[in-house]
Amino acid sequence: MNKELREFRRLERVCLEQAALSTMDLARSGLLKVADDCRMAAEAIEAQAPRRSFASAVQALKLALTATRASNRH
Template identity: 85%
Template sequence: MNKELREFRRLERVCLEQAALSTMDLARGGLLKVADDCRVAAEAIEAQSPRRPFASAVQALKRALSVTRIPHRH
């Protein structure tokens, strides 16, 4: 799984670099689309991999903070 993750990240980086160098709009758009697809695939692989305890704690804290809201005083 790490090999696949590294490969998708590498392909994403290469596509972004080539898109930055491209002078043709169609080629640039295609490269950016492929880079985005590679990013989505890499994120899906990362979501499946077991997280370390610290990363899990950070994610739990983010979820808790996003739910907690300070009430407005009237």
């Protein structure tokens, strides 16, 4: 996931740089749209990261509580 995030950010940056250099309106517009799509994809990846870490933390807590209950029974 981190690799995908870096790649989308890199593509966004390249598209923005190329758009700034472009002399044709159609090319500039297309590059800006692609840069925007890359930005949205990167933001979507970033938004998923906290949920995954939170879900992992909840799962670890459940396992810890289950282990504690099991050890208390013996």
